Amino acid sequence: MRSSQYLLSTMKENPADAEVISHKLMLRAGMVRRLASGLYTYLPTGVRTLRKVERIVREEMNKAGAIEVLMPMVQNAELWQETGRWEHMDAELLRFKDRHQRDFVLGPTHEEVITDLIRREVTSYKQLPLNLYQIQTKFRDERRPRFGVMRAREFLMKDAYSFHLTQDSLQQTYDAMYQAYTRIFTRLGLDFRAVIADSGSIGGSVSHEFHVLASSGEDAIAFSTSSDYAANIEMAAALPPSSKRPAASASLQKVATPDANTLEELAACLSLETSHLVKTVLVHAHHDTEDNATKDNSVQLIALVVRADHQLNHVKAEKHPLVASPLTLATDEQIKALLGSATATIGPVGLKVPVIVDHSAAVLADFSCGANEDSHQLVGVNWDRDITDYQQADIRNVVSGDASPCGSGTLEIKRGIEVGHIFQLGDKYSQAMKAGVLNEAGKNQILTMGCYGIGVSRIIAAAIEQNHDEYGIIWPDTIAPFQIALIPMNMHKSTRIQQAAEQLYNELTAAGFEVIFDDRKERPGVMFADMELLGIPHHIVIGERNLDQQQVEYKHRRSGSKEMLDIAQVVAEMTTRVQI
């Protein structure tokens, strides 16, 4: 491709409205342009990378036995009403009416459509298992779309859905998808990890997320330093401390702390380590029957206690049988009804609600907690002596240095960007939609399902978050918009340079390489900067002086290393250097 006939659209300046580096670089490199909030047009270089990611995903899905289908983006409301998601999903599900005033949605996902298809098409156990996927445009009306294509409203996704008679069969396909995802992200050239994940609102039990590791990632992931254990921090179990609780040695006292506004100030004021303070959060209790679950002041509360230097883990907390899901904080009014005043300085001593204590907080002795009174702490607090009715659970986020729950090594925390997620759904959708087949015994049996997603367009942003420097993007070879940048210096003033460039361009493209031939009338510095910004992995620079020796300069974008190549050897050299 000749850049003079292409739409490069690079920008020198950082765009003002982009917050993260991938968004900035995708705008600057001319990969995307914003049409409206969360809506992006992919420019030529953006589409090239998008199609490459798509192709790798498709090839690996086919290899893994998944079969491609294509479902509509516009879906009729009836199916969503059947599963209850029409009512339960928030405004992220974009609902609209067609010209005949019938209700539709713009598909954010396709569980309903595929389950409807399968219940019509598949009638016998002989047709199972079946794993169907599509690569298709999705729409989620995010309240606050941001970070460019990382969290766009319209985006490209690979979604697969598998159908089974047995858990064993589901596990087999799940494992095959796990392996396919591993191959996909390996081929994409990304540093990634599969982590144990929460299946959240989509339903089901077992689930793994695939994260591209990047310091800018939104998610925290806990790794074992000495095994391949990895889990989303929401899911990483914090083991109970092996140490025993020391005996109580101090007596219970109330202390005024009028000037302490931060945890550190409070600890200093009490002459304690922050790890010897606990924080207490009041939340709604779980109700067995729905009619009790009104959110008036009579709602029952639960106290959650963690060490002040730890963080409460919402996912773990709301999975506790005593706690309402989703986790709901007590209102000021509810706290006032309980304590007589709407204080934020809460503690478990004397509290007339059930108390759940994190294991790490439960091994403290002579610790400090809120006195249920503004600007007052209790010190010398001890479990069993001062608080007799409580239970222990794991309700905190793990921290770096915790023992790994796999039993081997300690945990390390890294940041990741979620680009894939696989779920064992069970029968949540098949049950609601009565999707069953005749089993070997001739009886109707509800199907067991799995679902498997990859954020195709999101991968591009994640790849850039992981692969960039101050000059721009550094593409892995397999998803670079072009493999080679051919940069002739001052070609328009030198017939010799032009001839050498044209010949090399013809030879490289004939050998099957994807070359961007920078034939613009630009200064060399502009061309170098654009090709670095674009992240083209291999640069070949043609200059007068080197041409005297029948040589060109080769530059590797990632390492920055430069070397001279004989012009006759360029094609052969590229064949060994360009990864496909």
Add this chain to the structure above:
Amino acid sequence: MRSSQYLLSTMKENPADAEVISHKLMLRAGMVRRLASGLYTYLPTGVRTLRKVERIVREEMNKAGAIEVLMPMVQNAELWQETGRWEHMDAELLRFKDRHQRDFVLGPTHEEVITDLIRREVTSYKQLPLNLYQIQTKFRDERRPRFGVMRAREFLMKDAYSFHLTQDSLQQTYDAMYQAYTRIFTRLGLDFRAVIADSGSIGGSVSHEFHVLASSGEDAIAFSTSSDYAANIEMAAALPPSSKRPAASASLQKVATPDANTLEELAACLSLETSHLVKTVLVHAHHDTEDNATKDNSVQLIALVVRADHQLNHVKAEKHPLVASPLTLATDEQIKALLGSATATIGPVGLKVPVIVDHSAAVLADFSCGANEDSHQLVGVNWDRDITDYQQADIRNVVSGDASPCGSGTLEIKRGIEVGHIFQLGDKYSQAMKAGVLNEAGKNQILTMGCYGIGVSRIIAAAIEQNHDEYGIIWPDTIAPFQIALIPMNMHKSTRIQQAAEQLYNELTAAGFEVIFDDRKERPGVMFADMELLGIPHHIVIGERNLDQQQVEYKHRRSGSKEMLDIAQVVAEMTTRVQI
């Protein structure tokens, strides 16, 4: 692909709700399933064909110098308001609001989005010409979606848009697209014609449609028998007859025709050929100013007169300067106000409105027309004597046998399905959206545009309309879901058959062929019928008796011819027979 692990979903019976053969066969062959009105899920075989069509289109667009982009399906209303289409388009443009109550549309086409992009990104004549395309999902909320994917609401389209400084440059790209389309439809293996077309409401002047010829086509196309002239019947000029009008010989008389209900009955009753009767249609006249164009009874009418055996051509009529566009028939009330009664038996004699006569009707003498009175005809009517104020124009459809307007040969009429359309748009959108660049003189100049569409999903239906028989689809090799059907007879009872089949399957797939290996436990008749229905072009049947001679039976789906092949020669034979 082993059919036992695939989702074939074939059906024996013709589905009740399908009207056209392609829709019936796509349902029966398990290519698509209806989700809701005009919304279809593509099943595995449907997706395979869709992706093949898509690939051929993409390859040829790239070769022709078009550059791929991808624009959002969801578009903000502001752009559509700028060009006025937000107000002027009917309910086919699906409008909706997002969660913040902002207006959006589901893109039926992308002139606005691309023109907005170009006016931002392209600032200098040096960046032109530019031809950008995408292959993307469109939505048109058709009032009555029908014929399966032929006229669906959600569909896959290739749309390209080119931008130029001069008409010459536009013509060059237009010609390149014409050639690319010709290559595309040739590679797709379809019998097609490029025809001169009306550019309709999208704007612009020059335009060609590409039609797949099929007797079931919705459109009529006129061809010259001895040149390559071809035009949509809307656009084919009917030359004035070379014969002169005979002299008047009969006197004007009014005749009662109480029992004549059809044209033939009327002609018989009057002892005339149908070609000696004329029919007269009253339509609204064109108004210069908008405020006169109210559709009340005071609207001015025009009489259009064509031979009774000819058809009025609406496109030609509404292009006449006296006639309102779009063509609007007079209401009963308007006819009553003109004639005193709301009769349908209208004729030009004594009519107090302007009369436009088709050339063929204007050479009649002693003809018959309506008497402007129910069940009464005038006979012995003659122009100039009985109707003195009229003008002639070409306002009829051509018919088979008419002289070709190219000057060579006569016209023949065939049916076609429109699968592509190229337009020279001019500055309709660039003017409305102020899309200009600095030209060589340093002045701002509004761009000239072309646009070029291909109905990717529609091609599948059109290919089937053209290529089928009583047993099912007959795919051209290049877009068949599989190239080869491997059909072992009673494999589950014979180890020898199974071994031969497995070996051939491995050899054929290793050679790069796309094979559907029918390994189901089905009777041979069921397998043959399914593979014929699916339209797989090349069938290889493995049976016990032939295997004794180390042979298999080869069947060519289209010709139906069968022959024996040495099993060792199958791969080599397929290499010459399968077209890629």
